Amino acid sequence: MTDSRQAFELPIMVREEDIDELGHVNNVVYLRWVQEAATAHWRVLASEDERARLLWVVIRHEIDYKRPAMPGDEIVARTWVGEADGLAFERHTEILRAGDRRNKEKLLARARTLWCPVDAKTMRPVEPGPEVRARFSTKSKDPLLPQEGRSGAPRVHG
Numbered sequence: 001m002t003d004s005r006q007a008f009e010l011p012i013m014v015r016e017e018d019i020d021e022l023g024h025v026n027n028v029v030y031l032r033w034v035q036e037a038a039t040a041h042w043r044v045l046a047s048e049d050e051r052a053r054l055l056w057v058v059i060r061h062e063i064d065y066k067r068p069a070m071p072g073d074e075i076v077a078r079t080w081v082g083e084a085d086g087l088a089f090e091r092h093t094e095i096l097r098a099g100d101r102r103n104k105e106k107l108l109a110r111a112r113t114l115w116c117p118v119d120a121k122t123m124r125p126v127e128p129g130p131e132v133r134a135r136f137s138t139k140s141k142d143p144l145l146p147q148e149g150r151s152g153a154p155r156v157h158g
Contacts, residue, residue, distance in 0.1 A: 066107045
């Protein structure tokens with residue numbers, strides 16, 4: 001399996017229905033893209049058993065809108081995992097035009113989301129297990145788990 005702490009990229013095409021009355025992508029669509037990127041990353045890296053056992057729900061979104069996405073834009077949602085604190089798993093996402101991958105000054109949006117794992121059968125919050133915790137967080141604030149750090153910018157795979 002690939003390291004989940006590397007950035008994962010999801011290509012996205014702006015659809016006609018994403019455009020609002022201002023002529024650009026509606027802010028709510030960015031949140032959909034954040035969720036789609038996180039979900040795609042999970043599906044790529046989680047085992048079949050983990051996908052059957054666990055679901056993830058958003059408990060917090062923070063998003064900074066930098067520039068508008070326009071009709072016809074080819075977008076990339078780049079996501080990577082952050083820290084875990086109890087059952088709150090941090091994830092970062094950047095949204096940018098595909099041609100602007102190397103230019104941070106042209107970010108369209110940046111998001112920080114907290115996700116909580118839930119049992120797929122009971123729909124109740126659940127400890128995901130040490131393997132999932134280690135794979136889907138850069139370090140844990142849980143004193144019983146090893147501290148892992150991440151240095152530098154995330155590497156990209158997808």
